[in-house]
Amino acid sequence: xxxxxxxxxxxxxxxxxxxxxxxxxxxxxxxxxxxxxxxxxxxxxxxxxxxxxxxxxxxxxxxxxxxxxxxxxxxxxxxxxxxxxxxxxxxxxxxxxxxxxxxxxxxxxxxxxxxxxxxxxxxxxxxxxxxxxxxxxxxxxxxxxxxxxxxxxxxxxxxxxxxxxxxxxxxxxxxxxxxxxxxxxxxxxxxxxxxxxxxxxxxxxxxxxxxxxxxxxxxxxxxxxxxxxxx
Amino acid sequence: xxxxxxxxxxxxxxxxxxxxxxxxxxxxxxxxxxxxxxxxxxxxxxxxxxxxxxxxxxxxxxxxxxxxxxxxxxxxxxxxxxxxxxxxxxxxxxxxxxxxxxxxxxxxxxxxxxxxxxxxxxxxxxxxxxxxxxxxxxxxxxxxxxxxxxxxxxxxxxxxxxxxxxxxxxxxxxxxxxxxxxxxxxxxxxxxxxxxxxxxxxxxxxxxxxxxxxxxxxxxxxxxxxxxxxxxxxxxxxxxxxxx
Numbered sequence: 001x002x003x004x005x006x007x008x009x010x011x012x013x014x015x016x017x018x019x020x021x022x023x024x025x026x027x028x029x030x031x032x033x034x035x036x037x038x039x040x041x042x043x044x045x046x047x048x049x050x051x052x053x054x055x056x057x058x059x060x061x062x063x064x065x066x067x068x069x070x071x072x073x074x075x076x077x078x079x080x081x082x083x084x085x086x087x088x089x090x091x092x093x094x095x096x097x098x099x100x101x102x103x104x105x106x107x108x109x110x111x112x113x114x115x116x117x118x119x120x121x122x123x124x125x126x127x128x129x130x131x132x133x134x135x136x137x138x139x140x141x142x143x144x145x146x147x148x149x150x151x152x153x154x155x156x157x158x159x160x161x162x163x164x165x166x167x168x169x170x171x172x173x174x175x176x177x178x179x180x181x182x183x184x185x186x187x188x189x190x191x192x193x194x195x196x197x198x199x200x201x202x203x204x205x206x207x208x209x210x211x212x213x214x215x216x217x218x219x220x221x222x223x224x225x226x227x228x229x230x231x
Numbered sequence: 232x233x234x235x236x237x238x239x240x241x242x243x244x245x246x247x248x249x250x251x252x253x254x255x256x257x258x259x260x261x262x263x264x265x266x267x268x269x270x271x272x273x274x275x276x277x278x279x280x281x282x283x284x285x286x287x288x289x290x291x292x293x294x295x296x297x298x299x300x301x302x303x304x305x306x307x308x309x310x311x312x313x314x315x316x317x318x319x320x321x322x323x324x325x326x327x328x329x330x331x332x333x334x335x336x337x338x339x340x341x342x343x344x345x346x347x348x349x350x351x352x353x354x355x356x357x358x359x360x361x362x363x364x365x366x367x368x369x370x371x372x373x374x375x376x377x378x379x380x381x382x383x384x385x386x387x388x389x390x391x392x393x394x395x396x397x398x399x400x401x402x403x404x405x406x407x408x409x410x411x412x413x414x415x416x417x418x419x420x421x422x423x424x425x426x427x428x429x430x431x432x433x434x435x436x437x438x439x440x441x442x443x444x445x446x447x448x449x450x451x452x453x454x455x456x457x458x459x460x461x462x463x464x465x466x467x468x469x470x471x472x473x474x475x
Contacts, residue, residue, distance in 0.1 A: 003252070006245040017248070024256035029284075035249075037256045042290050044259045046277065051261040051270040052294075057278035058287040073304035073331075073472055100333055167406045167422070169335065177335075177404035179422040194440060196424040230333055230472070231306070 003037045073102070077227040084110075085219050087212035090227060095170030095206030098229035103166040105149060105211055107223045114217040116162060117146035119210045120199065147197055149211065150184045161185045167230075168199075170206040175199065234268040304331065308471035315339050316463050318456035321471065325451065329474040330409045336388045336455070337428065337464035338401035348401055348425070350388035350463065353454045354445055357383050363419075365443035385443050387455055390425035400429035409450065416444040 003023045004016035023037060031044040042064075047053045076098065077090045095101070107116055150162030163183040169176035178197035183190060209227065213219050234254045235247035254268060262275040278284045308321055324330075338348045365379040367386055388403040403425045410418040423439035453471070457463070 003256075006248050008245050010245075012245070012248065020252045024252065029260070031258075031260065032256050033258055035253065035257075037253070046260050046289065048259060048261055048270075049293075050272060052272045053262050053275060053277050054273050055276040056284075056287060056294075057276065057280055057282070058284040060286045061292070062286060062288045063292055064288075064290050071306040071309075073306075167333070167404075169404060174335075175402070175426060175428055177402070177424045177426055179404065179406055179424055181422070196426075198424075198426050230470070 005035060071231065074229050074231075075226060076229045077225075079225050081219055081221050081223040083221055085223075086217075087210055088219065088223060088225055089208065089210040090225065091208050093170070093207050093209065093227070096172060098170050098206075098231055100230040101166075101168045101170050101206065101209075102228040102230055103164075103168060103209070104226045104228075105162065105164040105166070105224070107150065107162045107164070107211065107225075108220045109160065109162070109213050109217045109223075110220060111217050114214045116149045116211060116213050116217070116219070117144075118149050118166075119146045119212065120206050121201065121204055121208050122210070146212075147178060147180065148182075148193075148195060149180070150182050150193070168206070172205040173202055175202055176206070236266055303475050304472040305475050306470055307473045308469065310469050312463055312465055312467040315465060316467075318454060319463065319467070319469060320452060320454040320456075321469070322452040324453065324471075329411050330450070331472045331474075332405065332407040332409075332453070332469065333472070334388075334403075334405045334407075334455075334469045335467065336403045336405070336469075337467045338390070338403070339462045339464035348388070348390045349386060349458055350403075350455050351384040351458050352387040352407075352421075353384040353456070354450050355452055356454065363443045363445050365441060367439070367441045367443075384456075384458075385419070385421070386439070386441055387421060388423055388425065389439050400427050402426055402428040409445075411450065416446055417450070419443045419445060 002019070004013075004020055006012050006016075024032070030039040031041070031046075032038060033040045033043060046056075077093065079088055079090060081088060093101070103118075105118075109116060147166075149164045150160075161184070163185075165181045167179040169178075176199040178195070178199065180193075180195035180197065182193040182195065184193065185191075209225075211219070211223075211225055234251055235244075237243045237247065237251075255263070261270040262272070262277075263269060264271045264275060277287075307324075310319065310321065312319065336350055362381050362383045363379070363385050365382060365385050367377045367379070387407070388405060390401055390403070403423055405421060405423045407419065407421045410420075419442070421439070421441040421443075423441070425439070455463070455469070
């Protein structure tokens with residue numbers, strides 16, 4: 001069915017009149033615009049901040065952007081390496097409004113030794129961390145410009161995987177605390193590390209996160225990082 | 232454009248008919264009601280439980296709450312202290328699915344130099360039916376791993392040791408995950424970090440990781456409270472997310 005525009009001094013067909021109603025609200029309801037009510041995409045809204053629907057009932061909700069960013073845990077960034085690289089960098093984070101990030105890093109890198117690490121806000125020297133590291137292997141306390149994210153320790157292995165599960169405060173004006181759990185596997189070995197850290201930069205909210213390998217390593221294809229905002 | 236009411240036994244203007252269709256079908260689709268199709272808010276639904284849309288495909292969703300079959304973590308509590316307090320109790324919880332708490336607890340002990348600062352957590356008003364078995368692993372050189380059985384509360388935020396820090400400057404950051412289940416014991420994982428929030432003192436860390444289970448059927452209240460002289464300072468924030 002199509003939309004009929006009525007013309008002056010012509011007789012309106014009852015069928016055309018009925019069609020117009022069906023065009024608008026029968027079967028699948030699409031966002032429409034223009035005088036012919038043609039379908040559009042990502043232009044018009046369902047409801048408005050002043051005119052809200054009360055409840056929406058549906059079997060399935062597909063959202064291309066964000067769901068309810070004021071009150072849900074929302075995936076705000078995800079990146080997967082399609083080729084070997086020395087780092088993954090994610091820009092454009094809004095730590096001031098996001099308040100806290102849950103960051104999941106699933107990385108695999110080339111060498112048996114060496115480590116991967118995370119820096120925030122372009123690795124500025126003013127953005128250094130203090131961190132207490134306790135792992136299956138050792139405990140240490142360090143001041144660094146990066147957050148430790150996994151270490152190779154088994155020289156008989158050729159590659160290893162790191163799964164890092166991080167909760168990180170992200171606002172300005174406070175020391176942002178970090179809770180990091182790391183599972184580092186190499187063939188027959190698993191190393192578990194528990195890290196508590198603090199970013200000493202209190203002037204900047206987090207806007208940038210970079211995961212990088214040490215100079216002897218590269219991140220392999222398939223390395224994945226997901227960032228969820230916990231507002 | 233406004234909606235034109237077409238009256239009985241009158242000649243309808245062709246343009247009014249056209250505009251009426253555009254009024255309801257063009258651009259943003261708003262909830263409308265009344266004889267003049269005026270926009271309304273929080274009154275009408277899109278679909279109903281009996282007549283559901285199959286798929287909603289949109290760019291962004293803004294709303295107060297979302298109820299799904301499962302899988303969405305939705306914030307149900309966001310509370311910030313405006314005065315110092317020895318306890319915070321969150322009641323009225325009805326959700327029986329998994330929950331997650333994100334908190335930033337700020338210590339205050341009236342200017343005292345360092346001593347133990349401890350905030351505990353209890354469910355359901357400390358009832359005996361809610362007691363815990365607790366395994367606490369504290370990654371620190373000066374506090375040993377401990378195990379507690381049949382206690383009515385768990386350790387939530389903690390700092391102690393041979394330091395000289397004023398607890399006025401102490402802050403803690405926690406993530407607590409509760410694996411909820413109406414018939415089984417609730418598995419609880421608390422990760423805690425305590426640090427010096429002052430900008431000149433040397434930070435300290437306590438790497439606290441608590442695993443525990445609660446013998447309670449449903450969580451309907453959560454209470455955080457001090458068991459020593461310390462209190463929670465202004466701007467202490469607690470957020471609770473429920474998996475819905």
